[in-house]
Amino acid sequence: MNADRFDLGGGEPIITLRDVAKSYWREALEIPVLQGIDLEIPRGAYIALMGPSGSGKTTLLNLVAGIDRPTGGSLEVCGHELNALDDDQLAAWRNAHVGFIFQNYNLVPVLNAFENVELPLLLTGAGRGERRDRVEEALALVNLTDRMWNYPRQLSGGQEQRVAIARAIVTDPDLLVADEPTGALDAKNAEEVLALMARLNSEYQKTIVMVTHDPKAAHHARHQIHLEKGVLDKAVEVNR
Amino acid sequence: MRWMALIWKSLMRSKRRTLLIVGSLILSVFTVAVLQSLLTTLDAVTNNPNSSNRLVVRHKSGLTQMLPRSYEAYLRQQSEVETVCALQWFGGYYQDPRNFFANFASDETTLFQTFREEFGVAGITEAQIKEYLRDGAGCIVGESLAQKNGWKVGDVVPLTGTIFPINPRLTIRLIYKSPKPSDENVLHFHYKVLEEGVPRMKGLVGSFWVRTHRPEDIPRFIERVDRHYANSAYETLTETENAFNLSFVKMLGNIGAIIQGITAAVVVAILIVTGNTMATAIRERTTEIAVFRAMGFSAGRVLALLLSEGVLLVGAGGGLGVLLANLAAGGVRESLGVAMPFFADFAILPDTVLACMAGALGIGVLATFVPAYAATRRPITDGLKAIG
Incomplete structure (x- = not known):
């Protein structure tokens, strides 16, 4: 591994964080979670955020994904200054630019795989035919065309996560954020999911930011960023 | 998939719960519709326009x-x-x-x-x-x-x-x-x-x-007739036909107050039951709501979806309740209308249908809005952490 600090390979930044801070308040007590985060992530990067529990990696991921707001500093992601967007604008921005992959898949149990993947497209104004084409394309990419009418309860954990990935990419977002995407999977399924994410990064140029505890998962990324007690500790390039 | 399909599938998430709440709504709206119609029917007996003179x-x-x-x-x-x-x-x-x-x-x-x-x-x-x-x-x-x-x-x-x-x-x-x-x-x-x-x-x-x-003649006439026969062997009591009919209705006690009391109790009970059911259903979906919002659904859109579910639920219950009340009204007319003629006019009138449906929809909106609003105001990150 290359241990150069915060050198993520250059190129046009898709994520720029300037002095970002995040604190939570418990009554009058301020609990700082992130402090003074300065970071540029170039388009097409595949980053693994690592660090011990409570180091702030998920909080950083949430800020980058626009589902949480910083208490200080500025974030520019996919060409938008997130602090300048109101809640509805931020929601529309997420729909257009960010795909989410969760540890527990978080599929809607009453919808089949096709409908789960179609969900984010309902907000795009795409017609029925276009939605169908895009859903089928996304499910084909995760190799689940034959399971598109199955409900989550009829799928294995690995298949559920692949449906979740199809849902994340169906709107063709610039950025994929993944929080412990293999945390609930066995080794074989985890490997399949990680391979799929690597393919999305290499073939489809999706920028991926992944939080993980698992060194094997982190090894699939191109860079690892380590956090320690809410501050960036180091960035390392993964040598394969 | 269309929006309506999404709402419908969400409602059918727990079929038993949905059927039970619809069942309780049917029963409640049926009860209210029948009781209010009974009141309307009795009111018509004592406010017959044909009796004005x-x-x-x-x-x-x-x-x-x-x-x-x-x-x-x-x-x-x-x-x-x-x-x-x-x-x-x-x-x-x-x-x-x-x-x-x-x-x-x-x-x-x-x-x-x-x-x-x-x-x-x-x-x-x-x-x-x-x-x-x-x-x-x-x-x-x-x-x-x-x-x-x-x-x-x-x-x-x-x-x-x-x-x-x-x-x-x-x-x-x-x-x-x-x-x-x-x-x-x-x-x-x-x-x-x-x-x-x-x-x-x-x-x-x-x-x-x-x-x-003319109707205006009545007070003068009543006064004169009863005065004329006062202190005779056959004293008279003269009253309007509506007042005469009212004396029969009064034999049932203060039926209006009883019916309105029962109606109020039913409305409050169903509001509590529906509110509790919707709150439970929405709480169970905390994580799902957070996922929807993470995917780009605005808080307002999620709120609208949840409210639509509540309104559809009570709309179905209310509609079926009113339908059942209409069927029951036919049975009442058939079985009691001859022995007690005023029951021959017993019907669930359009005003009662509208009031029942408006009441049911109002309950649906009210019972759903509070938990739904709270759920959509919850930070997405909290929702994702919840055990859903």
Whole structure:
């Protein structure tokens, strides 16, 4: 591994964080979670955020994904200054630019795989035919065309996560954020999911930011960023 | 997938819960619709627009006491009076005591004029009336009553008296149609059948039904008649027909307050039940709501989806409740309408349907809004952390 600090390979930044801070308040007590985060992530990067529990990696991921707001500093992601967007604008921005992959898949149990993947497209104004084409394309990419009418309860954990990935990419977002995407999977399924994410990064140029505890998962990324007690500790390039 | 499909599938997430809440809504709306319609029906009895210029003159001591028929002459002399009809409740039955319906001995000469709205006189020919007047043992019956018993003009109806010791055999001379079903469950026969058959009734009658020229004449007329017969052997109580009917309704107690009390209790109970159910259903979906919002659904859109679920749920329950109430109303009309004529008009009126549906939808919105609003205000990151 290359241990150069915060050198993520250059190129046009898709994520720029300037002095970002995040604190939570418990009554009058301020609990700082992130402090003074300065970071540029170039388009097409595949980053693994690592660090011990409570180091702030998920909080950083949430800020980058626009589902949480910083208490200080500025974030520019996919060409938008997130602090300048109101809640509805931020929601529309997420729909257009960010795909989410969760540890527990978080599929809607009453919808089949096709409908789960179609969900984010309902907000795009795409017609029925276009939605169908895009859903089928996304499910084909995760190799689940034959399971598109199955409900989550009829799928294995690995298949559920692949449906979740199809849902994340169906709107063709610039950025994929993944929080412990293999945390609930066995080794074989985890490997399949990680391979799929690597393919999305290499073939489809999706920028991926992944939080993980698992060194094997982190090894699939191109860079690892380590956090320690809410501050960036180091960035390392993964040598394969 | 369309938005409606998404809402429907979300509602069907827990079929048992959905069916139970719809079931409780059906029962509640059914109860409210039936009770409110009962109130409306009773209200119509005591606020009959046809009664606006009709009065009842009866014995001050009660309905079981008689008045001399000679009073009729005095009543007719009053300038306000258009017509007077002597009327006596006969209380007979046909074949079986359970086959009970309203039947009266009445002054055949003034009956049609006094109750012209009820008899739908426009549809009755002079010849039919003459036929009835000609036959002293004739009777007239409403079409609804005739249909129930399979009667037609010319049939003989033997009535068994329960108050008076006679069993008249009456020949149907006229079957009339009336604008209100309740007015078609009645039989009238000539007053002299009663007078001749029951010696103690000679020259006596239970009540006079007076039609005045104008409603404004009524207060003056009431005051004069009752004053005229004050301190006589047969003191009178004169009142409007609506007031007369109200005295019967009052025998049921303060039914309006009872019904409104039950309605309020049902509404509060269903609001609590629906609110609790929706709160539970939404709480179980905390993570899912957060995922929706992470994917780009705005808080407002999620709120609208959740509210749509609540409204659809109570709309279905309310609609089915009203439908069931309508079916039940038909059963009430059929089973009670003859014995208690005002039930022949029992119906779930459009106003009641609208009020029930508006109430149900209001409950749906209110019961869903509070937990749904709270859920959409919760930070997405908190929702994702929740055990869903």
